[in-house]
Amino acid sequence: MSDIIRRDPRAEWIARNRLHPLHTALQAQQTSWMGPQGVIRKNPHAVGFIGPNGLKRIDRSGAQQGGGSKRSAAVEVQLPLHQVVQPAFYIAVVPDMVGGRLGSHDRDLLGLAHSLAGSDGAVLAVVFGEHKESHCSTAGVDRLLVIDGEQYQGYAPEQRVQGLRAVDNQFAPRHWLLPDSRTGGGELGRRLAAALGERPATRVWQVKEGQCIGRAGAGQQDLQRSLPRLILAAAECAEPVSETRHEALPVVLSTSVARSLSRIDDLGPVAVDPAAIAMAEAEFIVSGGNGVKDWALFHNATVALGATEGASRVAVDDGFMPRNRQVGATGTWVTARVYMAVGISGAIQHLQGIGACDKVVAINMDPGCDMIKRADLSVIGDSSAILLALIAAVDNYRNGAQRDAA
Amino acid sequence: MSTKVISLVSIGAHPSSGRARRAEQDARAVELGLQLAGDNLQVVHAGDPREEALRAYLGMGLAHLDVLEQPAGADVLGVLGDYLRDAGAQLVLTGSQAETGEGSGMLPFLLAERLGWPLVVGLAEVESIDNGTAQILQALPRGQRRRLKVHLPLLATVDNAAPKPRQSAFGPARRGVLAARNVALVEDELLAEAELQPAKPRPKRLKVIKAKSGADRMKAATAKASGGGGKVLKDVTPEEGAQAILKLLVEEGVLR
Numbered sequence: 178m179s180d181i182i183r184r185d186p187r188a189e190w191i192a193r194n195r196l197h198p199l200h201t202a203l204q205a206q207q208t209s210w211m212g213p214q215g216v217i218r219k220n221p222h223a224v225g226f227i228g229p230n231g232l233k234r235i236d237r238s239g240a241q242q243g244g245g246s247k248r249s250a251a252v253e254v255q256l257p258l259h260q261v262v263q264p265a266f267y268i269a270v271v272p273d274m275v276g277g278r279l280g281s282h283d284r285d286l287l288g289l290a291h292s293l294a295g296s297d298g299a300v301l302a303v304v305f306g307e308h309k310e311s312h313c314s315t316a317g318v319d320r321l322l323v324i325d326g327e328q329y330q331g332y333a334p335e336q337r338v339q340g341l342r343a344v345d346n347q348f349a350p351r352h353w354l355l356p357d358s359r360t361g362g363g364e365l366g367r368r369l370a371a372a373l374g375e376r377p378a379t380r381v382w383q384v385k386e387g388q389c390i391g392r393a394g395a396g397q398q399d400l401q402r403s404l405p406r407l408i409l410a411a412a413e414c415a416e417p418v419s420e421t422r423h424e425a426l427p428v429v430l431s432t433s434v435a436r437s438l439s440r441i442d443d444l445g446p447v448a449v450d451p452a453a454i455a456m457a458e459a460e461f462i463v464s465g466g467n468g469v470k471d472w473a474l475f476h477n478a479t480v481a482l483g484a485t486e487g488a489s490r491v492a493v494d495d496g497f498m499p500r501n502r503q504v505g506a507t508g509t510w511v512t513a514r515v516y517m518a519v520g521i522s523g524a525i526q527h528l529q530g531i532g533a534c535d536k537v538v539a540i541n542m543d544p545g546c547d548m549i550k551r552a553d554l555s556v557i558g559d560s561s562a563i564l565l566a567l568i569a570a571v572d573n574y575r576n577g578a579q580r581d582a583a
Numbered sequence: 584m585s586t587k588v589i590s591l592v593s594i595g596a597h598p599s600s601g602r603a604r605r606a607e608q609d610a611r612a613v614e615l616g617l618q619l620a621g622d623n624l625q626v627v628h629a630g631d632p633r634e635e636a637l638r639a640y641l642g643m644g645l646a647h648l649d650v651l652e653q654p655a656g657a658d659v660l661g662v663l664g665d666y667l668r669d670a671g672a673q674l675v676l677t678g679s680q681a682e683t684g685e686g687s688g689m690l691p692f693l694l695a696e697r698l699g700w701p702l703v704v705g706l707a708e709v710e711s712i713d714n715g716t717a718q719i720l721q722a723l724p725r726g727q728r729r730r731l732k733v734h735l736p737l738l739a740t741v742d743n744a745a746p747k748p749r750q751s752a753f754g755p756a757r758r759g760v761l762a763a764r765n766v767a768l769v770e771d772e773l774l775a776e777a778e779l780q781p782a783k784p785r786p787k788r789l790k791v792i793k794a795k796s797g798a799d800r801m802k803a804a805t806a807k808a809s810g811g812g813g814k815v816l817k818d819v820t821p822e823e824g825a826q827a828i829l830k831l832l833v834e835e836g837v838l839r
Contacts, residue, residue, distance in 0.1 A: 230799070231796060332721075367688060370689060376773065394682055394779075402776065402777035413788050441731055443731060446839060453726070460725045538828055553831075554816070570825045570829045571829060
């Protein structure tokens, strides 16, 4: 909703028409009137209007506007633009991009890069392959380099190191920052360090005044050292960028990347039993709650989707699911990337348990429940019918994919 | 055909008492090696041969363990590289990072770079070895697995997805031989300038609310969790709803 003040002719017409059912609602509240003793009474609460910042404003110039209208536009705050026209140096960041988006670890890393770059340097983010991130500019990316090509698909760490070497030759970044994570950054960073002959600082959790502190050994000790060129930083190493907007200008590699002879062939992912994966680290969870009436169908659906099963507390208490499958404050706090809640209304304890989930899909009968407010996609309807349709759709999708491959 | 398997081991530290013990991940590397090569497994440590914690590896059923004698704080990269090349190893297994010292996890990467071998991290299972290639399963985060085909000789690190190490028995641990070898020494220059100190607890990250007005702060403090503008499909047929869900699942790449 825009916050430009406009006339509403219909509201004005209702306000004039005493016979209209909404007439009283649109009357401006009386602020002063003559009391029974002839004394002027005032209602100070009715004076003024709620301003754009949510504060009550009293305009005594007589040109009061806004009245009782519900102008609750969520104001999109335009952050100041941080521009680096001629970068004196680059700070290169290689985010993990799990699922094609910047994760919280990546954002922390970009925040650290922004603090290292200051006002002269530019933060260069190097992304392999397609990405789905649309908020690179607010995450603190000054220059965005997308290295694309089929040779980077799948597990190709040696080829990616070749790509990063080309970046190193062209941009000569002052620092390389990679997340020290199991999702790829830790491995790629160490490979890059070995290839460049740099000694990295690993598991860094603080960078201050040219010194960095990282965990050493099994985490019982800290190692403080001067800041090296290559930094593998732990999660929460710095505050993410929140006060500036960046350009995220696309840049390209001027040279083509040498093709490394692949000694590691990726034969693709292996199907694992979703029930064997610990709930806390499962990637895709389908949870059932009180709204699920046909539990056999629910189990069939999770098998068809290849998802790990979860349950709300009600489903566990009623004996439909084992206790170790309970999601929420008293059960497991899950970190799934996609969480599908079937017939779960969303008690606050359950919503706490799925706080770390990326995308939430809700299937529910009640359009007003809390789970729908949390969900990114909600389908209102009978869960059994939707699950049946979903099983059919997934079968269709899988068969179609096989036909394409053949 | 038997493949020469070597496991590299280090000395670990108990997480709460700090006492020397067998390192958790290195013990998994030894376990995997024992499952692959049985008695032919060769185990190497670079460090002090008089360290008692090394006997915990011998207790897993090894007759002897080679020790390249090095003082604390030495750079073992060169001697390990030479040792592996001379031994003619086909498959070298190691934990992903040490439990004492810097523990940067760089050693396998530097060794692979030095020897020119391919490196695989997070080895979970070796499915087959034939014709100079190994078919292996790699552990990914979130319990996933990936099948890889790699040319030998191969250097692989194991992490907690590898099989659990067998218990160390006291008798074999006493009977086993720690065979020390004299090798060249290289000082590590990092520890001259950097210092190890007891780990400081990390400050818990505070949720900073950058609100200009009290009303905003109140709103932020009392707001319920909300995704903010999720798509709601109302009055649709189950098929349309299922299609929308399927589209999201495919976009996110969770459907395999």
